[in-house]
Amino acid sequence: MKPLSLKQKAQAQILKDFRIKRGMTLKAAAAKLGCSTTLISQIENFKEYPPTGDRLTMFLKTYKMGIEYFDQLSNKLAKEAAETSKIDEKAIDLLRKLPTRQQKIISQLIMELSGIKTDG
Numbered sequence: 001m002k003p004l005s006l007k008q009k010a011q012a013q014i015l016k017d018f019r020i021k022r023g024m025t026l027k028a029a030a031a032k033l034g035c036s037t038t039l040i041s042q043i044e045n046f047k048e049y050p051p052t053g054d055r056l057t058m059f060l061k062t063y064k065m066g067i068e069y070f071d072q073l074s075n076k077l078a079k080e081a082a083e084t085s086k087i088d089e090k091a092i093d094l095l096r097k098l099p100t101r102q103q104k105i106i107s108q109l110i111m112e113l114s115g116i117k118t119d120g
Contacts, residue, residue: 004046006085010077014070015051016044018063032062 004012019029019040026037033040042048051059060070095103 001049004049005078006081007074007078008050009046010074010081011050011070012043012046013077014065014073015059015063018065019044022063024063029062033058 019026024032026040029040030037039048043050050056056070057067060067095106098106
């Protein structure tokens, strides 16, 4: 399987968010959609492509979401993800240009602010 595009990831995240907003468990969604909980989980965790065509229509009806709104939202999220990715790449490039000691200090600070435990 090829990696998912940013738009496909956005679509999968939207489907997960709307399932949860509708108060549906994986089991309830699977029963309504006629598929396995595993498939829904794989889609929501980016391990399977999001549905298209008739299957997408079924998901959207089940989650009470219009196709136009779904398309607008997925395009917006994909665009935001692309912009964030560009910013992240620029930050990493800048970090690499610093002396090693400063790289380590900044990396530790970022991890601490992100809640990631460090050994040092």
